[in-house]
Amino acid sequence: xxxxxxxxxxxxxxxxxxxxxxxxxxxxxxxxxxxxxxxxxxxxxxxxxxxxxxxxxxxxxxxxxxxxxxxxxxxxxxxxxxxxxxxxxxxxxxxxxxxxxxxxxxxxxxxxxxxxxxxxxxxxxxxxxxxxxxxxxxxxxxx
Numbered sequence: 001x002x003x004x005x006x007x008x009x010x011x012x013x014x015x016x017x018x019x020x021x022x023x024x025x026x027x028x029x030x031x032x033x034x035x036x037x038x039x040x041x042x043x044x045x046x047x048x049x050x051x052x053x054x055x056x057x058x059x060x061x062x063x064x065x066x067x068x069x070x071x072x073x074x075x076x077x078x079x080x081x082x083x084x085x086x087x088x089x090x091x092x093x094x095x096x097x098x099x100x101x102x103x104x105x106x107x108x109x110x111x112x113x114x115x116x117x118x119x120x121x122x123x124x125x126x127x128x129x130x131x132x133x134x135x136x137x138x139x140x141x142x143x
Contacts (some may be wrong), residue, residue: 001072003041006051013055015067020074020081027096030066032119034058037070037078039087046105050088057090057111064119083126097123 002010010017018026018035027033036054041047058067070078075087082091086103092115093099100118102111 002038002069003048003051005048006038006041006069009051009055010069013058013067015054015069017071018068018074019071020077023070023074023078024096026068027093030068030093031095032064032099033066033068033093035068035070035078035091035093037075037084037087037089037091038072039075039089040072044087047088049105050090053105053111054090056108057115060112061115081126083129085129092118094119094123098126099123101126 009015016026023035027035034054034057036050038044038047038050054067054069058065078091079085082098082101084091084101084103090102091098092101099121102114102118106114
C-alpha cells in the first residue's frame with residue numbers, strides 16, 4: 001500500500017506501477033528510465049519527499065527519462081536483484097540494463113549532477129551490497 005500522497009502523485013502523473021514480473025518488459029521498451037522503490041512509507045520518512053521529487057526529475061529530464069513506481073509487494077525481489085540497502089531508492093535503467101541508483105534524498109543540484117553521471121554510463125551489473133559500518137558480513141566458517 002502506498003502513502004496517500006504517493007498514490008495521489010501516481011494518479012496525477014499517470015506513473016505506471018510495475019511488479020517484479022512486469023519490470024523487465026516495461027524497461028526494455030522504455031529506453032532510459034527511473035524506477036522509484038519506496039519501501040514502507042510509515043517507517044521511511046523520505047518516501048513522501050521522493051514521491052514529490054520524482055515528477056520534478058522527470059520534468060527536468062525533458063522527456064529523456066520514463067518514470068515508474070514499483071509495487072510494494074515486489075520490493076524485496078527487486079532489492080535482491082539490484083542490491084540496494086536503503087529505502088527509498090531511485091534505480092536508473094537503459095533498455096532494461098542497470099545504470100545506477102540514488103539511495104537518499106539529495107539537494108536539487110546534486111540530483112542533476114548525479115543523474116547526469118548515471119545516464120552517461122553504459123549498462124553494467126549492480127554493485128555488491130554495501131553493509132553499514134559495524135555490520136560486516138560474517139566470515140566464512142573454517143572447515
